Amino acid sequence: MDDYTKITTKFCQPHINMMADNSSCNDVILKLPKSEFNKFQSSMVSNSPPLGEFNMNILGAGLGLVLVFYVLGYGLGRMIKMVNL
Incomplete structure (x- = not known):
């Protein structure tokens, strides 16, 4: 069953390693079910004000x-x- 959405990013912690470079970064993959991702996406869209409202x-x-x-x-x-x- 492939009804998951994958969100990939790089996670760096420069405060742990003072000489931070690309080797101190880790790839992080967040797997969310599509239903949860749709809820998250719709909540983010509904919280933003419509364009032209002031x-x-x-x-x-x-x-x-x-x-x-x-x-x-x-x-x-x-x-x-x-x-x-």
Whole structure:
């Protein structure tokens, strides 16, 4: 029965061997049943927010700050221009 998914990676522990190189790494193979792998994959996908979703409060605060600094800079620029005639 071959209903397993194999996940292969290299596992290195440099803190054990100070002169760590490729020879201090081990290949690790994790065998998961496909049902467990599907559960894991669906839980990871469902936890991520959908694309294009954002907090309106943050957007409003950002746009408000941009507007405040624009008006402040514009006003100060006009005042400096009037003084330096």
